[in-house]
Amino acid sequence: MHFIPHKPHVTSHSAHLSSLLAGVNGYQHPSVQSRLAAVDAWKHSDFLCKNYILNGLDNALYNVYSPMVNAKALWESLERKYKTEDAGSKKFVVGKFLDFKMVDSKTVISQVQEFQLILHDIHAEGMVLRESFQVAALIENFPPTWKDFKNYLKHKRKEMKLEDLIVRLRIEEDNHQSEKKAGNYHQEAKQMWLSKSSVPLFWFLGSAILSAPILDVLPLYPGRLSSRTVSTVVG
Numbered sequence: 001m002h003f004i005p006h007k008p009h010v011t012s013h014s015a016h017l018s019s020l021l022a023g024v025n026g027y028q029h030p031s032v033q034s035r036l037a038a039v040d041a042w043k044h045s046d047f048l049c050k051n052y053i054l055n056g057l058d059n060a061l062y063n064v065y066s067p068m069v070n071a072k073a074l075w076e077s078l079e080r081k082y083k084t085e086d087a088g089s090k091k092f093v094v095g096k097f098l099d100f101k102m103v104d105s106k107t108v109i110s111q112v113q114e115f116q117l118i119l120h121d122i123h124a125e126g127m128v129l130r131e132s133f134q135v136a137a138l139i140e141n142f143p144p145t146w147k148d149f150k151n152y153l154k155h156k157r158k159e160m161k162l163e164d165l166i167v168r169l170r171i172e173e174d175n176h177q178s179e180k181k182a183g184n185y186h187q188e189a190k191q192m193w194l195s196k197s198s199v200p201l202f203w204f205l206g207s208a209i210l211s212a213p214i215l216d217v218l219p220l221y222p223g224r225l226s227s228r229t230v231s232t233v234v235g
Contacts, residue, residue, distance in 0.1 A: 046070050053078070093121045102143040108173050112138065112166055134162050146172075 049071035054062050068074035096118050102111045115138055122129060142150040149172055153160075160168075 050074055090125045090127065093125055097122060100141055102141050104143045104145050108169055112169060131162055132159055135160055135165050138165065
């Protein structure tokens with residue numbers, strides 16, 4: 001016995017859906033008028049969206065982007081331009097961070113403030129640096145004359161917060177400035193004393209007659225200069 005397979009009645013998906021919906025709430029195919037109304041509503045919404053974006057731009061950019069045909073094209077154009085610039089901005093900020101180096105010709109605190117501004121720009125670009133890394137990077141970039149303090153901090157085992165490091169740098173810089181002022185005062189006093197004490201002295205050594213400042217001579221011949229070795233003192 002041979003069985004002939006039954007061929008089901010084939011209808012289109014839309015026709016089948018329409019037949020199902022025909023009895024539900026009196027469904028009918030959308031008319032031409034309703035379709036046109038939907039298109040008009042979309043155009044109106046697109047117009048509002050496009051102009052909302054344009055109003056956020058300055059005048060120069062408004063004139064550039066206003067000819068865009070719709071809000072989608074406008075948004076994609078802005079996204080392409082400023083996403084690229086954003087990537088370039090990140091590279092620039094990273095370059096500033098890597099090139100940062102302290103020098104002796106500026107105060108340490110002023111350079112620390114520059115470092116903090118770079119860190120702020122890095123965070124603004126969405127990049128995150130751990131505080132321990134920030135502290136280590138700042139210590140590594142100390143100026144040459146701070147080598148001893150740099151080595152001291154590098155050998156400390158306890159981690160330090162950036163704020164605590166800046167406080168210590170302020171104290172250390174105040175100490176440096178105080179020592180520098182004391183050194184300058186000592187040097188000035190020494191020069192003044194030398195200028196007053198260094199008078200020409202003629203003295204005899206065998207048959208030679210030599211002339212030298214008294215402060216240069218006395219250390220070389222301690223206890224050997226007497227009144228008889230001094231011939232003339234010229235003021």
